[in-house]
Amino acid sequence: MRVTVNGEVRETAPDATVTTLLASLGIDSRKVAVERNREIVPKSAYDRVALVDEDALEIVQFVGGG
């Protein structure tokens, strides 16, 4: 299955979830929000949300400065 992550096409396992995607990228899920097809995925759904072919994902780093 092919998905786009931050503009780059990546091959993922057919049973990939947001959790497995972040793990494969070595990203700490506490530092980012994950946007899937222009919608932020609720953090509590990371294990449940199965990625599908041609999903467009963006990893958004949190910023907290002011």
Place this chain on the structure above:
Amino acid sequence: MAFSTDETERYTRHILLKEIGGPGQQRLKAATVAIVGMGGLGAPAALYLAAAGIGRLLLIDPDAVALSNLQRQVLYRTADVGAAKVAAAAAALHALNPHADTDARAVRLVEANATELLEGAHLVVDGTDDFATRFAVNAACHALGVPLVSGAVGRWDGQIGVFASGVTKGAPCYRCFVPETPPDVEPCAEAGIVGALTGVIGAMMALEAIKIVTGAGSPLAGRLLLFDGLGADARTVRLAADPACPVCSGGQIR
């Protein structure tokens, strides 16, 4: 409330807009807006909100003006260095618009005093620089049933959203976006920040506040605007309430 001749002339460009007009300008005058954090975001937001004719501005920040603030906090002058930010801000805002009342609170907002500090505000604008304060502001806004305009910056990036979990059933709160404090996020003092970016995001926060108060257009509720200053790119994404959110439990009004 009738407008004086000075006010009518001052706000002419607003009154010309069909989405604001005289009634919208009256709503701005009748509004109390709290600004938490009078730094890179709060300073430009306060300038535009005072200029726009918000009747009362509650300014909350415990810090004094530092020389390194002046690269972006354009509300302050070199002579203000060392003065309490809220006092310097109140003087500058009064000079800009004597019709805007200010209430300066030189205190740090924390979980224990947040509700008390924000009570009476119709809208809260959060431009603070740490997640603990952002969480405290969000929880208080949810409990008080007040909409929150929240903006954040880091290096070249800005994020802004309107969180109305205490107002609209099913609307997300800030914790639906950031559930827990992200580890190792560098504050602006360590990571650096472009001054002009804080102006962009701070002005957008004021714009969202003006829209909410006047009822103009579509606020960024249930959406986030992500601004990439380096790439000169911006996009909006949808944000839903998270049923597991520790504050709003999926947009439940208290």
